[in-house]
Amino acid sequence: MIWWFSCTVVLLLIFQDCLLVYYFLSSFKEHGRPDTVTIWPAVSLLIPSRNEEHTLPACLTALEELDYPPRKIQIILADDQSSDRTGAIIDQWVSQAPNRVKVGVEPMFSHLNGKANALAQMAHVATGDLLLFTDADCQVNPKWVRRMVSAYKPVYGLVVGVTHVRRRGLLAKMQGQDWWLTLGMIKVTSDRGNLLTAVGNNMLISKKAYHKVGGFEGLSFSVTEDFAMGKAIKEAGYRPVFEFVEESLVTTKAETGVADLLKQRKRWMKGALSLGWYWQALLALQALFFPFVLSIIFFDPSLGLVIWGGKVFLQVCFVWFLAKKASISIPVWELFIFEVYYLVISWSTIVYYFWPSKINWKERRY
Incomplete structure (x- = not known):
């Protein structure tokens, strides 16, 4: 039962990633001339x-x-x-x-x-x-x-x-890919007629x-x-x-440490939880992929690794296409390292969000 449920969840995410790549390539719109x-x-x-x-x-x-x-x-x-x-x-x-x-x-x-x-x-x-x-x-x-x-x-x-994180150091580069992944989802939904957020x-x-x-x-x-x-x-x-597009791009600085990064993500997560339930479900699916694919690996290592590899491949393609549209070049090896970063940061953010502490932003607490 657990195995079948885990397979269903991870395949839904694979399907979601396939749709993101497909819609980005087939429905991409430029508005400015x-x-x-x-x-x-x-x-x-x-x-x-x-x-x-x-x-x-x-x-x-x-x-x-x-x-x-x-x-x-x-x-x-x-x-x-x-x-x-x-x-x-x-x-x-x-x-x-x-x-x-x-x-x-x-x-x-x-x-x-x-x-x-x-x-x-x-x-x-x-x-x-x-x-x-x-x-x-x-x-x-x-x-x-x-x-x-x-x-x-x-x-x-x-x-x-478009917002691009300045590529100085490995942590900054990983944050940059995280931005590309998020902005890509926003772009796809925008071109489908429903901008998720400003x-x-x-x-x-x-x-x-x-x-x-x-x-x-x-x-x-x-x-x-x-x-x-x-x-x-x-x-x-x-x-x-x-x-x-490249001309609409703004470059921002990365958070310099993990503690500051988690503070930023806690604030963003607070905003994301204001989305409709269906968007929250899609975001939750991203985080739930990791525990469910690990459970598949436990029962069937070969199948679990193939599924995980497929998800990483789709994600790499998506982020690479996104950055290319804005004339940003990202080495492929960085795209694969990002999977480890994403696993650690996404679950650390979830834990930190529910940690009983206020949001600290610009020396103010909320």
Whole structure:
């Protein structure tokens, strides 16, 4: 009985992975065509910062390379009560151009998490028709704004871009593959007409859609404010899309240690549990693969190893295709090592999620 049940579960996951690869290859959509845009709209770029003195300079340098009409872009930087030199860095940078604005964040919206509170206040001074969001630990590419703007249509309300983890060290590379796997699932569901979530460090929202849902201050408390915003925009009748190309790519830093990584994943898991039951079931299936395939190996080692090998092969193909679409090259050997990482991190995240501790994010506890 256990053997048959285990086989059923792992074969369902194999089937799911087959569908992911098939739909990604057969239904992939690009939404942006910068060469067809004749009049570029006004854009406000919102970047909240809290104790980012080490990552902010690289972020600002990348912003200086943006290929977008300077008169049509407003760059809003927020100092969210930092205790380091973040505020001074922002002051010096915004003084160099008239389209740069600094916002000093106050504890105005007590029902929001820190980042959502900052974004709500930044949106109040935004003058653009479109709002673009990224983080202070990210670096955008010069074509990013043009590509995201060209992908937008009023019916979408929200456009998500690609986030790539900077490949420095083995742990960072494994986190990068984890991002590709997650973003791939989001891309497939988006192209099938149901974007699962927004991605806070790379998304565009029209000001009209933003105000229609009441802005961030109109949301209930959530430790994943991007997920909450994406959900609200879909419920308002919009059809968000995912622009998955090299030009829409933003590079972010990896978590530097396992402890910080688990804190991040605990927060993300909190957001994932807000999905519908069917999506939760699919995510649970990913984690349940490991104990069930091990039970098959216990009864029939050859069959269990073949099934596991098949799953790894499909996963390798999926992640490789994803990265290739964004012009990122990943050595095949890394893709196979990722299976060990994924086994350890996925189950460690589950254990840590239920551990009786608060979510620690940007020196704030929720």
